[in-house]
Amino acid sequence: MNQRRSASRCAELFDILDEVKDPEIPVLSIWDLGILQDVDLENETVRVVITPTYSGCPAMQQITQDIEAALREAGFTSVEIKQQLIPAWTTDWLDADARKRLREFGIAGPGKTACPQCGSTDVTQISEFGSTSCKSLMRCNACQEPFDQFKRF
Amino acid sequence: MTEANSDIAEYSLRLGDDALILAQRLCEWCADAPLLEEDIAIANVGLDYIGRARMFLQYAGELTGSSEDELAYLRDSAEFRNLLMVELPRGDFAFSMVRQYLLDEYESLFFAGLKQSKDANLAGIAEKTLKEVHYHLRRSREWMRRLALGTEESHRRSQDAIDELWGYVAEFFESDEVEERLVGLGIAVERRDLEQAWRASVGELAAKTGLMVPDDDLRQTGGRSGVHTEHLGHLLAEMQFVQRSYPGLKW
Numbered sequence: 484m485n486q487r488r489s490a491s492r493c494a495e496l497f498d499i500l501d502e503v504k505d506p507e508i509p510v511l512s513i514w515d516l517g518i519l520q521d522v523d524l525e526n527e528t529v530r531v532v533i534t535p536t537y538s539g540c541p542a543m544q545q546i547t548q549d550i551e552a553a554l555r556e557a558g559f560t561s562v563e564i565k566q567q568l569i570p571a572w573t574t575d576w577l578d579a580d581a582r583k584r585l586r587e588f589g590i591a592g593p594g595k596t597a598c599p600q601c602g603s604t605d606v607t608q609i610s611e612f613g614s615t616s617c618k619s620l621m622r623c624n625a626c627q628e629p630f631d632q633f634k635r636f
Numbered sequence: 637m638t639e640a641n642s643d644i645a646e647y648s649l650r651l652g653d654d655a656l657i658l659a660q661r662l663c664e665w666c667a668d669a670p671l672l673e674e675d676i677a678i679a680n681v682g683l684d685y686i687g688r689a690r691m692f693l694q695y696a697g698e699l700t701g702s703s704e705d706e707l708a709y710l711r712d713s714a715e716f717r718n719l720l721m722v723e724l725p726r727g728d729f730a731f732s733m734v735r736q737y738l739l740d741e742y743e744s745l746f747f748a749g750l751k752q753s754k755d756a757n758l759a760g761i762a763e764k765t766l767k768e769v770h771y772h773l774r775r776s777r778e779w780m781r782r783l784a785l786g787t788e789e790s791h792r793r794s795q796d797a798i799d800e801l802w803g804y805v806a807e808f809f810e811s812d813e814v815e816e817r818l819v820g821l822g823i824a825v826e827r828r829d830l831e832q833a834w835r836a837s838v839g840e841l842a843a844k845t846g847l848m849v850p851d852d853d854l855r856q857t858g859g860r861s862g863v864h865t866e867h868l869g870h871l872l873a874e875m876q877f878v879q880r881s882y883p884g885l886k887w
């Protein structure tokens with residue numbers, strides 16, 4: 484992932500798209516989430532490759548519009564967005580920094596669960612299905628606070 | 637269009653219709669599920685199916701020159717290709733969960749097979765879908781245990797559901813010429829080969845939870861060729877109402 488960005492001749496376009504956040508999790512950009520796969524410029528047309536998180540995720544529509552808006556604002560009027568399914572999106576693409584920002588936002592990262600408020604690992608799953616497809620609903624037994632966890636997927 | 641492409645379009649349409657019609661049935665539970673967490677879960681699963689339907693219908697539409705919306709909203713019942721089981725009314729909660737369980741077991745086998753398809757688009761959709769099927773199955777297995785081992789009433793309702801649904805199982809494993817040709821090309825899944833593993837999984841869960849696996853005397857099929865139960869027309873009337881009344885309307 485990182486290599487694709489650092490080796491890209493369109494570093495500036497990646498930077499512009501850092502402004503596009505997940506509408507439900509505003510601390511993470513589409514790059515942090517691994518939704519943004521690639522971006523390239525070809526004869527004035529910006530070609531963006533994205534991968535959906537969950538197939539029914541309603542945020543994808545919003546994200547597509549936000550990508551177009553961010554690029555238009557930066558002066559790129561011709562934008563093509565392609566959805567790519569392989570490799571299938573996985574939460575393994577979230578790096579340590581993204582996980583830290585998630586936690587600070589009050590959402591536990593995927594994998595080993597710790598309460599984002601007090602850090603306790605004494606937690607109970609209330610429901611595997613939370614407020615959005617990507618989150619489970621948890622409760623901390625130490626501080627009694629309920630919290631969301633990003634599902635490992 | 638080549639024969640292979642028209643077969644692939646038909647195949648993708650079938651898989652899209654399975655997902656679309658079940659999504660509609662699942663979403664009927666929205667705000668009506670037995671508890672809040674379950675309301676959220678069932679709607680989330682429904683959303684996964686809508687996403688899956690869109691991917692398959694977009695692909696079918698690319699090959700035939702129609703849009704996903706035209707395919708979803710402007711076809712009549714006889715043009716739908718879904719398995720009959722998904723169109724049955726949602727019934728009580730046990731009926732919807734038993735149906736989901738039987739389908740989840742089937743889908744986990746089917747999409748593992750489709751992931752190996754020589755058609756890159758179908759393989760890609762299958763890979764994405766399979767990840768979701770795994771957690772759907774985790775949930776429906778859990779519910780099967782809760783319902784079958786719960787109260788006398790929940791057990792009875794689960795058994796009634798499995799008795800009623802069993803007549804629609806044969807269709808999971810029934811093939812036709814279109815699928816045979818695609819199987820020959822390494823594109824489609826030979827569904828007959830899934831039956832043994834499916835029966836083993838379902839039989840094992842039934843044995844553990846005291847549910848009786850019914851006899852195979854009733855075999856209701858026809859969905860893949862457009863011969864549906866009377867329930868599909870009613871479902872479509874609701875799902876398609878807005879587009880039929882206001883053609884071309886957009887949000």
Ligand SMILES: [Zn+2]
Nearest residue numbers: 598601623626
């Ligand atoms: Zn805590």
